Amino acid sequence: MTQSIINTKIKEFNATAYHNGDFIDVSDKDLAGKWSVVFFYPADFTFVCPTELGDVADYYEQLQGMGVEVYSVSTDTHFTHKAWHDSSETIGKIKFPMIGDPTGRISRNFGVMIEEDGLALRGTFVINPEGEIKVAEVHDLGIGRSAKELVRKIQAAQYVAEHDGEVCPAAWQPGEATLAPSLDLVGKI
Numbered sequence: 001m002t003q004s005i006i007n008t009k010i011k012e013f014n015a016t017a018y019h020n021g022d023f024i025d026v027s028d029k030d031l032a033g034k035w036s037v038v039f040f041y042p043a044d045f046t047f048v049c050p051t052e053l054g055d056v057a058d059y060y061e062q063l064q065g066m067g068v069e070v071y072s073v074s075t076d077t078h079f080t081h082k083a084w085h086d087s088s089e090t091i092g093k094i095k096f097p098m099i100g101d102p103t104g105r106i107s108r109n110f111g112v113m114i115e116e117d118g119l120a121l122r123g124t125f126v127i128n129p130e131g132e133i134k135v136a137e138v139h140d141l142g143i144g145r146s147a148k149e150l151v152r153k154i155q156a157a158q159y160v161a162e163h164d165g166e167v168c169p170a171a172w173q174p175g176e177a178t179l180a181p182s183l184d185l186v187g188k189i
Contacts, residue, residue, distance in 0.1 A: 007185065009131045010038075011109040016073070017097035018081035026071065026099055034130050035068040040112045040123040044076045045089075048144045052122070053092040058128040059147040068154055075119055077081040077102050112138060126154055128161060 014027045031038075039056060041049040053072055056063075063070060074081075078100035084091050085098070099106065101120070107113040112123035123143060126135035139145060145176045156168040158180070166178040169189075179189070 003135060003137050005111060005125075005133050007132050007134070010125075010127055010133065013106045013109060015099045015101060016078040016101040018078045018085060019097040020095065023078050023082075024097065026097055028131070031069070031071075031127055032131055035066070035148065035158065036127040036128060037063070037068060037070045038106075038123075038125045038127065038156070039070060039109065039118040040107060040110065041072065041116075042114075042122070042141055043074055043075050043121040048122075048142065049074075050088060050090045052144050053146075055145075055147040056096070056150070057090075057094045059151055060095055062151060063154070065156060066151075071099050073101050073106055073120065075101050075104055075113075076088065076108060076137040077101060087175075102143045122183060123168050124150060126150075126157055128157070128185075135162075 009029050010031065012028050015026065017024050017026045017154070030085070041052060053118065056070060060070060081098040081100060085094060086092070102108050104113050104118065107120040110123055111124055112121040114121060122139035122141065122143065122145060124135070124137045126132050128134050135153050137145070145162055152173065156173050159165065159168060163178065166180055168178055172178065
């Protein structure tokens with residue numbers, strides 16, 4: 001049986017990313033103390049990937065306003081990320097760090113590495129300021145993700161973190177009622 005990654009601490013990593021015209025070093029320590037999204041995708045210069053990354057780029061300002069940093073990761077190099085950023089209008093609007101993982105170490109750390117292909121599955125991980133994984137979502141390669149739904153999940157994770165004893169029901173949106181699990185609720189929902 002596989003152990004769930006939920007509520008585990010992220011593993012140590014060091015990598016190089018392309019970010020706002022520069023190559024920067026990124027490590028697990030950069031995620032400490034803030035909410036983060038680590039967004040894995042198979043490869044640069046492909047088909048579904050740019051639609052997903054462009055979607056996240058469209059929500060990046062909102063995510064930043066929520067105190068969230070986004071890190072995209074593929075098994076390409078940081079040089080390939082720069083070339084893709086420079087040649088694609090969609091990828092050119094990305095303002096978050098694009099991490100290169102050519103050794104696959106980070107992809108393996110999060111359990112999304114496709115060993116026989118040397119690529120990562122479509123994995124999305126929301127990490128709290130303590131470095132714990134609170135949301136883990138993994139898709140098959142042909143299924144694109146929604147940044148709008150990612151924002152909602154982060155809002156719910158942040159709400160639960162700030163409101164001890166409350167939980168968010170299905171399709172919860174900020175401002176809607178939450179639940180306080182108790183014996184009184186058993187069988188009444």
